[in-house]
Amino acid sequence: xxxxxxxxxxxxxxxxxxxxxxxxxxxxxxxxxxxxxxxxxxxxxxxxxxxxxxxxxxxxxxxxxxxxxxxxxxxxxxxxxxxxxxxxxxxxxxxxxxxxxxxxxxxxxxxxxxxxxxxxxxxxxxxxxxxxxxxxxxxxxxxxxxxxxxxxxxxxxxxxxxxxxxxxxxxxxxxxx
Amino acid sequence: xxxxxxxxxxxxxxxxxxxxxxxxxxxxxxxxxxxxxxxxxxxxxxxxxxxxxxxxxxxxxxxxxxxxxxxxxxxxxxxxxxxxxxxxxxxxxxxxxxxxxxxxxxxxxxxxxxxxxxxxxxxxxxxxxxxxxxxxxxxxxxxxxxxxxxxxxxxxxxxxxxxxxxxxxxxxxxxxxxxxxxxxxxxxxxxxxxxxxxxxxxxxxxxxxxxxxxxxxxxxxxxxxxxxxxxxxxxxxxxxxxxxxxxxxxxxxxxxxxxxxxxxxxxxxxxxxxxxxxxxxxxxxxxxxxxxxxxxxxxxxxxxxxxxxxxxxxxxxxxxxxxxxxxxxxxxxxxxxxxxxxxxxxxxxxxxxxxxxxxxxxxxxxxxxxxxxxxxxxxxxxxxxxxxxxxxxxxxxxxxxxxxxxxxxxxxxxxxxxxxxxxxxxxxxxxxxxxxxxxxxxxxxxxxxxxxxxxxxxxxxxxxxxxxxxxxxxxxxxxxxxxxxxxxxxx
Numbered sequence: 001x002x003x004x005x006x007x008x009x010x011x012x013x014x015x016x017x018x019x020x021x022x023x024x025x026x027x028x029x030x031x032x033x034x035x036x037x038x039x040x041x042x043x044x045x046x047x048x049x050x051x052x053x054x055x056x057x058x059x060x061x062x063x064x065x066x067x068x069x070x071x072x073x074x075x076x077x078x079x080x081x082x083x084x085x086x087x088x089x090x091x092x093x094x095x096x097x098x099x100x101x102x103x104x105x106x107x108x109x110x111x112x113x114x115x116x117x118x119x120x121x122x123x124x125x126x127x128x129x130x131x132x133x134x135x136x137x138x139x140x141x142x143x144x145x146x147x148x149x150x151x152x153x154x155x156x157x158x159x160x161x162x163x164x165x166x167x168x169x170x171x172x173x174x175x176x177x
Numbered sequence: 178x179x180x181x182x183x184x185x186x187x188x189x190x191x192x193x194x195x196x197x198x199x200x201x202x203x204x205x206x207x208x209x210x211x212x213x214x215x216x217x218x219x220x221x222x223x224x225x226x227x228x229x230x231x232x233x234x235x236x237x238x239x240x241x242x243x244x245x246x247x248x249x250x251x252x253x254x255x256x257x258x259x260x261x262x263x264x265x266x267x268x269x270x271x272x273x274x275x276x277x278x279x280x281x282x283x284x285x286x287x288x289x290x291x292x293x294x295x296x297x298x299x300x301x302x303x304x305x306x307x308x309x310x311x312x313x314x315x316x317x318x319x320x321x322x323x324x325x326x327x328x329x330x331x332x333x334x335x336x337x338x339x340x341x342x343x344x345x346x347x348x349x350x351x352x353x354x355x356x357x358x359x360x361x362x363x364x365x366x367x368x369x370x371x372x373x374x375x376x377x378x379x380x381x382x383x384x385x386x387x388x389x390x391x392x393x394x395x396x397x398x399x400x401x402x403x404x405x406x407x408x409x410x411x412x413x414x415x416x417x418x419x420x421x422x423x424x425x426x427x428x429x430x431x432x433x434x435x436x437x438x439x440x441x442x443x444x445x446x447x448x449x450x451x452x453x454x455x456x457x458x459x460x461x462x463x464x465x466x467x468x469x470x471x472x473x474x475x476x477x478x479x480x481x482x483x484x485x486x487x488x489x490x491x492x493x494x495x496x497x498x499x500x501x502x503x504x505x506x507x508x509x510x511x512x513x514x515x516x517x518x519x520x521x522x523x524x525x526x527x528x529x530x531x532x533x534x535x536x537x538x539x540x541x542x543x544x545x546x547x548x549x550x551x552x553x554x555x556x557x558x559x560x561x562x563x564x565x566x567x568x569x570x571x572x573x574x575x576x577x578x579x580x581x582x583x584x585x586x587x588x589x590x591x592x593x594x595x596x597x598x599x600x601x602x603x604x605x606x607x608x609x610x611x612x613x614x615x616x617x618x619x620x621x622x623x624x625x626x627x628x629x630x631x632x633x634x635x636x637x638x639x640x641x642x643x644x645x646x647x648x649x650x651x652x653x654x655x656x657x658x659x660x661x662x663x664x665x666x667x668x
Contacts, residue, residue: 081305091321091445094334094465095295096302098321107324109295109302121341121417123441148305150298157298157323159305 001083005042006052008071009034013057015064027051030070036103040151043078044103079104079158083146086170087160089138092125099142104156108144112161114168134169141170294330298323317463319426319452320445335467342417342470343547346540349466350416350532353475354424354432356493356500358408358525361399361432364391366499371512374398384438392431399435400496403518404525409442411529415536417466419446421459421473423480426451458482469551472535474528486553489531492524492639524640531641534559561594563637568596572610572617574631586631589638609634613651 009030017025031048038044052071059066079085079101087099087106096109110119117127117136126137136142144160144167151157162168291304301308314327326334342348352358367374378398379387388401412418420443422429429449437443454462459480461471473481473488481488495501496517498510511517518524538555540547569590575581581599586609590597598605601620608621608628621628633649 093320093445094338095317095320095324095326105321105323107297107302107321109297111294111303119341121345123439123444125444146305148300148307150300150307152298157300159297159300159302 001078001080002046003042003076003078004049004073005076006071006073007034007042007045008069011068011070012060012065013068015066018066023054026054026068026070030072034072034074038103038151038154038156042076043151044076044156046075046077046102048072048074077102077104078151079146079149079156081146081149084143084167085146085158085160086141086143089136089140089142092119092127092137094119094121094125097127097136099144099160104158106144106146106158106160108142108160108162112147112163114163136169143167143170292329293327294333295324295326297321297325315454315462317452319448319463331462331465334465338465339467339470342466346415348416348536348539348552349419349464349471350412351419351421351461351464351471351473351475353473353477353480354420354422354429356476356495357402357474357491358405358436358494359399359401359432360494360496360500361397362497362499364393364396364398366497367398368498368513371498373515374512384435390435395428395431398497399432400512401435402494402496402523402525403520404523404529405436408525408529409436412532413442415532416472417446418442419448419464421448421464421475423450423457423459425449460484461487469553470539472532472552472556486556489528489556490639491528494518494524527641531556531559557592560592560641563641563643564590564593564595564634567594567607567643568598568605569607569609569634570598570601570605570617572608572615574609574611586634590634593634593637595634607633607646610651618651 011026011030011033013022013026013029017029027048030051034045035047036045050073052073055069055071057066057068085101085104085106087101087104089097089099091098094110096107096111096113099106099108113127113136114129116129117134118130120126120128124137126135128135142162144162145164146158146160148159149156291301291306293301293303293306293308295302295314296308299308300306314325315331316325318324355361374389375391375398378389378391381390381392384390388403388405390399390401391397392399409418420429420433422432424432426449429447433443433447448463452463454460459475461468461473461484464471468484468487471484471487473484474491475481475488476491476493478485478488478490493504495504495506496511498513501508501510520526535552535555538558539550539552571581571587574586575584581587582597587597590609595607601608601617603624605621605626608617608626609631610618610628611630612618618628620626627646628651629646629649630651633644633646636644636649
């Protein structure tokens with residue numbers, strides 16, 4: 001799920017950045033530091049959309065660095081247990097399949113794939129129903145439900161299931177082609 | 178300055194929103210899916226605070242250490258005061274990561290009936306619960322770095338896999354890279370005589386068809402063994418192929434790209450040093466095939482201490498001079514001689530024949546019941562064909578102090594199907610000797626039996642084929658002037 005929230009961060013800035021462009025420097029450093037990182041509480045920071053306020057700088061004794069408390073608006077992405085997500089399949093093997101939704105990696109085990117779907121080995125491994133009408137393979141899009149999440153410093157791991165109503169393949173570029 | 182209280186990430190209203198949503202969603206999924214009762218750890222404030230403090234204390238220590246290292250780099254400003262300052266401002270910068278550590282370590286134990294057959298990032302793949310690190314089982318890092326499976330689940334997968342493979346009439350084959358399928362050298366180890374190779378390398382854009390590659394970014398040059406392309410093509414029809422190398426992961430992936438540019442042979446089944454379970458050893462525990470259906474092709478027998486029966490040892494492929502030097506070979510390397518192994522009769526072609534033979538024994542002979550079939554015994558059976566019908570007597574090969582039946586050469590000869598004896602009689606066909614002039618050798622010459630040196634047995638062992646005896650006569654031994662004196666006691 002995406003959220004547009006306000007976060008705060010203390011930015012350390014070297015005095016060589018002081019001057020007319022101080023604010024711009026502060027913002028570009030903030031973007032570099034924050035965008036693409038994860039936190040357990042907020043999830044993955046997708047983009048900074050605006051700066052709310054830049055507080056008063058505080059000179060650190062002994063060094064010339066200055067700390068600015070910056071409040072910024074950003075879009076974050078955080079998967080939740082029970083959430084329905086759409087993801088692209090990246091790897092299929094006999095244990096199940098891996099899928100990605102942006103920065104989130106999801107594993108759907110064989111146990112949580114409907115029982116009527118059988119694994120087919122080969123150079124394009126896939127899970128196929130007995131009548132061959134539905135096929136999960138690399139690159140196809142699936143709708144799945146998250147049953148567990150873990151957020152690391154740089155990555156988000158999820159365990160998902162497609163063993164439920166209205167879950168499974170939503171489109172298959174290989175079949176369409 | 179108290180960092181714990183004014184950490185920048187723990188910010189106001191958005192937190193509450195996120196927390197609220199999470200609880201909402203959790204309770205929602207609780208009611209909808211009864212099959213996964215979710216047991217959320219109750220928020221114990223006191224415990225969390227203590228936990229937080231403890232972590233933070235540890236973290237400070239780590240920071241202190243980091244500071245010391247950093248300040249060592251900057252000798253000019255190494256006063257203690259400065260260090261203190263530095264520590265302080267590092268704290269604010271890195272408080273965010275304290276949070277992560279906390280998140281990760283917060284694992285809830287579960288008393289669910291779920292067996293937790295495997296985990297992905299320490300979450301059970303079936304119920305989504307956090308699982309303790311110790312209970313998670315075998316790591317399959319070559320598939321994904323976060324995935325682990327319990328031993329029972331691995332066995333179950335192997336059984337299912339076995340049935341599937343049998344319906345496709347396939348077995349598993351684990352291949353080593355270095356000295357088996359290819360030979361690599363570091364660029365700066367190239368000798369001046371080998372400089373000519375640099376102009377003969379094949380483009381990396383289209384690797385198919387080439388066999389010599391310059392990998393500038395890895396500072397390496399790689400030569401594929403002759404026949405390797407045909408070998409893989411043929412073998413992939415009979416086997417599910419794995420790569421198992423002692424090289425690191427980037428190297429293994431790169432080599433797989435050279436061998437299999439279309440990704441049709443190996444898929445994700447590339448196991449490197451980083452994925453193994455035991456250091457400096459290779460083991461089949463991360464290979465998803467039943468041991469009775471897995472063959473291994475490697476040049477180093479010692480790498481597979483517990484799977485010697487599955488192993489086909491192949492003659493080492495030394496193309497580059499540096500590789501010869503590494504193994505203490507005094508001979509010129511193939512690159513220095515500007516030659517190469519023969520395509521149709523090279524080691525890989527020989528091994529392919531053995532593989533075909535074993536494969537057909539497994540699937541074609543002895544009826545429909547495949548469950549009792551075992552490649553290990555079949556491989557032995559194939560080996561026993563090599564010197565079948567030969568009766569061998571050894572002369573001045575073994576030391577008198579030990580029982581000749583225990584000598585490795587005796588065992589090898591028996592493994593190859595030869596009958597070994599200690600005394601000569603009319604049924605003896607070969608005398609293996611180390612020098613001319615022993616009683617047994619004189620007897621053999623008189624009786625017109627073959628007299629060969631021990632190389633005849635070693636060669637048959639490596640090449641999976643009975644060698645012409647003329648090439649291993651004692652005269653050749655003299656000409657080469659080999660001084661293998663350590664075993665020259667009369668038997």
